[in-house]
Amino acid sequence: MRRAFLRGASLQANDAVAGELKDEFPIFRTHAGSGPLVYLDSAATSQKPLAVLDAMEGVYREACANVHRAIHTLGEEATRRYESARTRTATRLGAASRREVVFTRGTTESINLLARTLGEGFSSGDEIVLSEMEHHANLVPWQQLAARRGLKLRFVPVLDSGELDLAAYERLLGKKTRLVGVTATSNVLGTVNPVRSIADLAHAAGALVLVDAAQYIPRSGAKVTELGADFLAFSAHKHYGPFGIGVLWGREALLEAMPPFMGGGDMISDVTLEGFTANELPWKFEAGTPAIAEAAGLEAALDWLDSVDPDALGGYESELAARLIAAFDEIPGVRVLGRAPGRAGIVAFTVEGVHAHDLAAWLDRSGVAVRAGQHCAHPLSRRFGDGALAVSSARASFAAYSRIADADLLASLVRRAREEA
Amino acid sequence: MSDFAEAVYEETIRDRYRHPRFKRVLEGLPYLENPSCGDRVRISISMDDEGRIADAAFDGNGCSISMSSADMMAEHLMGKTAAEARGVVELFLGVLRGELDRDALDELGDAAAFKGIARLPVRVKCAALAWRAALAALEEEGSR
Numbered sequence: 203m204r205r206a207f208l209r210g211a212s213l214q215a216n217d218a219v220a221g222e223l224k225d226e227f228p229i230f231r232t233h234a235g236s237g238p239l240v241y242l243d244s245a246a247t248s249q250k251p252l253a254v255l256d257a258m259e260g261v262y263r264e265a266c267a268n269v270h271r272a273i274h275t276l277g278e279e280a281t282r283r284y285e286s287a288r289t290r291t292a293t294r295l296g297a298a299s300r301r302e303v304v305f306t307r308g309t310t311e312s313i314n315l316l317a318r319t320l321g322e323g324f325s326s327g328d329e330i331v332l333s334e335m336e337h338h339a340n341l342v343p344w345q346q347l348a349a350r351r352g353l354k355l356r357f358v359p360v361l362d363s364g365e366l367d368l369a370a371y372e373r374l375l376g377k378k379t380r381l382v383g384v385t386a387t388s389n390v391l392g393t394v395n396p397v398r399s400i401a402d403l404a405h406a407a408g409a410l411v412l413v414d415a416a417q418y419i420p421r422s423g424a425k426v427t428e429l430g431a432d433f434l435a436f437s438a439h440k441h442y443g444p445f446g447i448g449v450l451w452g453r454e455a456l457l458e459a460m461p462p463f464m465g466g467g468d469m470i471s472d473v474t475l476e477g478f479t480a481n482e483l484p485w486k487f488e489a490g491t492p493a494i495a496e497a498a499g500l501e502a503a504l505d506w507l508d509s510v511d512p513d514a515l516g517g518y519e520s521e522l523a524a525r526l527i528a529a530f531d532e533i534p535g536v537r538v539l540g541r542a543p544g545r546a547g548i549v550a551f552t553v554e555g556v557h558a559h560d561l562a563a564w565l566d567r568s569g570v571a572v573r574a575g576q577h578c579a580h581p582l583s584r585r586f587g588d589g590a591l592a593v594s595s596a597r598a599s600f601a602a603y604s605r606i607a608d609a610d611l612l613a614s615l616v617r618r619a620r621e622e623a
Numbered sequence: 624m625s626d627f628a629e630a631v632y633e634e635t636i637r638d639r640y641r642h643p644r645f646k647r648v649l650e651g652l653p654y655l656e657n658p659s660c661g662d663r664v665r666i667s668i669s670m671d672d673e674g675r676i677a678d679a680a681f682d683g684n685g686c687s688i689s690m691s692s693a694d695m696m697a698e699h700l701m702g703k704t705a706a707e708a709r710g711v712v713e714l715f716l717g718v719l720r721g722e723l724d725r726d727a728l729d730e731l732g733d734a735a736a737f738k739g740i741a742r743l744p745v746r747v748k749c750a751a752l753a754w755r756a757a758l759a760a761l762e763e764e765g766s767r
Binding site: 574576591592594 | 659
C-alpha cells in the first residue's frame with residue numbers, strides 16, 4: 203500500500219511521506235526550468251500526479267468519443283467515464299444525489315452560472331452579502347448581476363487578524379438578504395472561515411448560502427450538507443486535477459427551480475424551431491460537449507487525494523505554513539498578511555524595501571516559484587494596503603509534494619533578499 | 624544575450640530604481656495602474672515655447688522594472704517635440720509587444736536594459752506601464 207499522510211505524526215514524519223509522494227508528480231523531473239523546482243504556488247494551481255495524467259490520456263487513447271449521443275461502444279465508454287466522475291464527485295461531497303453535481307469549467311464559471319440563473323430571480327432592492335476577502339470570481343459576477351437587477355451588495359469586513367468580522371456580518375443580514383456568498387478559505391490570508399456558523403445565520407435570515415471552495419480541502423467523509431451550504435463551487439486544478447473542469451454543487455430543489463444557463467446541445471430534451479424543453483438535472487446546465495477527459499482526471503484526482511488522507515494533508519500544510527511564518531517572524535521587515543488561527547497552507551507576505559515582483563523574479567532564479575501581486579483580490583489588497591495604495595505581496599502556498607526544506611529555503615532566500623536590498 | 628550583458632543590464636535597472644533622477648511628487652495627476660500587481664505611475668510633461676519637452680517627471684509605486692523604466696523614459700523625453708517623443712514611446716512599446724526587433728532598443732541608451740524583459744510576458748506589463756502613461760500625457764498635452 204502506498205504512503206499517506208499521518209494524523210498526529212511529527213512534521214518530519216509527514217515530510218518523508220511528501221518526499222515519496224513527490225515522485226508521483228512528473229513535473230519535478232521534466233519541468234521547463236533548470237535545476238530543481240521548488241514549487242510554492244499551489245494555491246494558483248497544484249501540480250498533477252501521474253494518475254491524473256494517465257486517466258486523461260486514457261480517455262483520448264481508449265474512449266475518445268462524444269458523450270450522451272453515440273450508439274457505439276466508444277461513445278458508451280466515454281459516457282461511462284464522464285458520468286462515473288460525477289458519481290465519484292457526488293459521493294465525495296456527500297451530495298444527496300448525482301443530480302446535484304453540475305460540471306463547469308471551474309469555480310469562476312460555477313459562480314457565473316449561479317449569478318445568471320438563480321440571481322436573475324432576485325428583484326430590485328434585494329441584497330447579497332459577500333466578504334471583503336473574496337476572490338474576484340466571487341465579486342465580479344455579483345457586481346454584474348447587481349447592475350442588471352438593481353441589487354445591493356454588502357460586504358463583511360475583514361479584521362486585521364485576517365478573520366471575518368462576524369459581529370458586523372450579523373448586522374448586515376436582514377429581510378432583504380437573498381444570498382450570502384463567502385469563501386471557505388482565503389486565497390491570500392489563508393484564513394479558514396467558520397462557514398457553518400455563517401451559513402446558519404444566513405439561513406435564519408432566510409438567505410441562501412454559496413461557498414467558494416476553490417482553496418478548501420474538504421475533510422474526508424465530510425458531507426457538503428454539514429457545511430450548511432446551499433451551493434458550493436470549486437475547480438479541479440487546485441486539487442491535483444486538470445485545468446478546465448470544476449463543479450457547481452447545489453441542493454436539488456434549488457437547481458430544479460433555476461432556469462438553464464447556456465443554450466446548446468445536451469442541455470435540451472427537445473427542440474423545435476420555435477423553442478426547447480430543458481433537459482433534466484444535471485445536464486440542464488451542461489450545454490455543448492463537456493470536458494470528458496478532464497472529468498476522468500477529476501475522478502482520478504479525488505481518488506488520489508483520498509488515498510493520501512486529506513485531513514492529515516491539511517494538517518501538514520498548516521504546519522509548514524506555521525514553520526514558514528515562525529522563520530519570517532525572525533526577519534525584520536517581513537510582514538505576514540493575516541494571522542488567523544487554524545490557517546491553511548497559504549502565506550502572503552511583504553518584504554520591506556523589496557517589491558513583491560522583484561522578489562518573485564529573484565526567487566525564480568533559485569528555482570523557487572511563488573506568486574506575487576494582488577492575487578485576484580484587489581479589494582483585500584487595498585484593505586491591507588497603505589491608504590489608497592494596495593499592498594502587493596508575495597505568496598507561498600503548500601501542497602502534498604511540499605517539503606520542510608522548501609519552506610526553509612524560501613525563508614533563507616527572503617532573509618538574504620532583505621539583507622541585500 | 625550573454626550572462627555578462629544580462630548582469631550589466633540588471634545593474635542599470637537596479638541603479639535607476641534606487642537612484643531615480645526624474646522622480647518627484649506630482650500632486651493631482653491621475654495614476655495609470657497595472658491591475659495584476661497594483662503598480663502605479665503618473666507622468667508630468669511640460670513643453671517650452673518652441674514646443675519641446677522642457678520637463679518630464681514621474682511619480683509612483685512599483686517594482687524595479689516599472690520604476691526604472693519610468694525614470695529612463697523621462698530622460699528620453701527631455702528636449703523632444705511631442706511627435707519625436709511619441710516616436711520613441713511607440714518604438715519602446717513596439718519592442719515590448721514583440722512587433723519590433725529587440726535590437727531596436729539599442730538606440731535608447733539605458734533603456735536597452737529592457738531587451739531581456741521583452742522575452743518575459745509577465746514583466747513586459749511592468750516595463751510598459753510608464754510609457755503607456757506617457758502616451759496618454761502626450762495626448763493630453765497635444766489637445767491643449
